[in-house]
Structure formats: C-alpha cells, structure tokens
Amino acid sequence: MTADHYALVTGCNSMLGLAIAQRLVEDGFNIAAHYHKNHERVDELSARFSGRVLPVQAELDERGVASILECTKTLNLRVLVNNAATIVAETPADKLNWEILSKTFAVNAIAPAMLALPCFERMKTGGGKIINISSIAARYGGGETTLHYGMSKAALDALTSNLARRGAQYGILVNSIRPGVMDTDFHTRNTPGKNMEKRMAMVPLKRLGRPDEVAAMVGHLVSKNGDFITGEIITIAGGD
C-alpha cells in the first residue's frame, strides 16, 4: 500500500460502515466515505483524520452510483467495501410486492454490482480487493419478514463468486463477509418490537457480534495476510 491508496466504503454513516472505514484509515488507507441521508459519523471521521476522508453523498440508485464513480474516478482505488444495505420494510413473504423486492435488490445487489464492475476494471491495473458485506440472512433465506433481504444478499454473494473467479488473474481478490446478528442500531430502527434477547439466545456463542469484529476481518482481508484469500464467504456470526 502507498500513501495515495484509497478505499471506497459505502454506508459509512452506519455503525458497521464507520467501524470498517475507521479500521481502514487506521491501517493507512485514505477513505472515500459514501453516505446517504445521515452524516454525523462521517463528519466525525473526517474531522479526526483530516485530509484523509473524502465524504461522498449519494442515493444508491443509477444516478447516485454514477456520481460516486465520477467523484472517485481520479483516486487510486485499491479497495471497495460494499457495506450499505436496506431492508426497506419488514414484510411477511405473502405480502411482498414488486416495489419492495425491486428497491431491496436495487440497493443491496444492483448498486454494489454497478459499483464493483467499473472498480474491477480500474483494479485490473495494479490489483485490488473487493469486499461485499452480505448477511447470515443469505444462508437462511431471511427470516419470517426478511425473505427479500436474504434473497438480495444471496445475489450479492453471487457477485463475489463471479468477480473472484474473473479477478484472480489480475490480482483482484473478492470476498463476502456474512455477519450474524450484530450489536448495531439496525435492529432498533428496522424491528423496534423485536425481542433481541430471544434472537441472541439462538446464537451458539450467546451474544451479538460487534462492528469492530467485522472491521477486523476487513482489515485482515485487505492486508498482506489476506493475499491468498479470494472467492470466500466468511461468516462472522458466533456459530449461527
């Protein structure tokens, strides 16, 4: 890594996104820090690591992805972490509709692909690492009200497999991380009534995951220690 190396991380204002961005900046990368509506955590990160964090605001739709690519086109991009995602709305399978499925896929699978594909082309010279933040939901196909989310994360994992196979010859290494239930505000926002104690009891290690534990895996993968790891789906879920 050299001083001009950049990592693009989406959804940097989320607890997990922030932990990942913070880990990467501490490890020596400059960060193109994508955020959506909220930006307090990105502001703090920029203030703390002055000159090394480039905030990039965008909705993850066709126009927004194009603007992220435009803002980052002159950067020496060596890492992409597709972290932003949405559940849109907790919805029982029999109530799912085109709109919810389309929006979920747009943010969780199509936008990551439309970011990763041009980044992949750029990384063909000099190599790079792409990490897709998937979910344990891809393994189970989502829960009672999150089939759409689980499906979109499974699509994201397919992107990982394809890019990893095609990227090896260029030194582009691509992996998915599947977090289990994490201690983030994701649940309080998306499922305010959910009994987290009950969900936690289903985890063999009987606790929620911490954002820094996922960030540590990202740090490992982008470091030299990750140079022989590609095409993997790495689950960090306490045995779940």
Ligand SMILES: NC(=O)c1ccc[n+]([C@@H]2O[C@H](COP(=O)([O-])OP(=O)(O)OC[C@H]3O[C@@H](n4cnc5c(N)ncnc54)[C@H](OP(=O)(O)O)[C@@H]3O)[C@@H](O)[C@H]2O)c1
């Ligand atoms: N928390 C968990 O238990 C858990 C478990 C497994 C996997 N994960 C995965 O880990 C990643 C981060 O999770 P988290 O818990 O930190 O989630 P989070 O708090 O919900 O963060 C999601 C991020 O994505 C951004 N985002 C959502 N919709 C967007 C859109 N339409 N356009 C652009 N950005 C958008 C949000 O920005 P705004 O808030 O500004 O909209 C936010 O920064 C996600 O990929 C999630 O699927 C989380």
